[in-house]
Amino acid sequence: PREYKHKHVGSVASLGLHKGVADVYNVRLRGWxxxxxxxxxxxxxxxxxxRKIRVIADWTLALFFRREAVGLGSIERPREEFAEAAGDLRKVA
Structure with a gap:
């Protein structure tokens, strides 16, 4: 294998959907x-x-569908909802 040599050319960051900042070769960009x-x-x-094809397909499909919002539930008692669900399952069984 070839020896790895890192060369810093700048930085890029995503700041959400279709927003970002970049500083590459001293060229600064922002937004899309x-x-x-x-x-x-x-x-x-x-x-x-x-894998590249899979990622491209995933990113392309994401353009046509809304993001899924997921609630974290109770942070203070994270197992409470699981315990309630387990209790309900035991009643059914």
Whole structure:
């Protein structure tokens, strides 16, 4: 294998859906172009062609469907809902 040599060319960050910031080769971008650059960089690092196709398909499908919001429930008593569900299942059985 070849020896790895890291060369810092800048930074990219996603700040949410279609928003980002980038500073690459002293060129600063923000908004959609920076978000796209962030995605492009990460796609270039996906190791195999098969995985790249899967990620591209997932990202493409995400354009057509809404995000799923998931509640975390009670942070103070995280097991309470599981205990209640288990109790309900025992009553049915």
């Amino acid at each position: 172009p920076a978000w796209f650059m962030h995605r492009t960089y990460h796609m270039s690092r996906v190791p195999t062609f098969n």
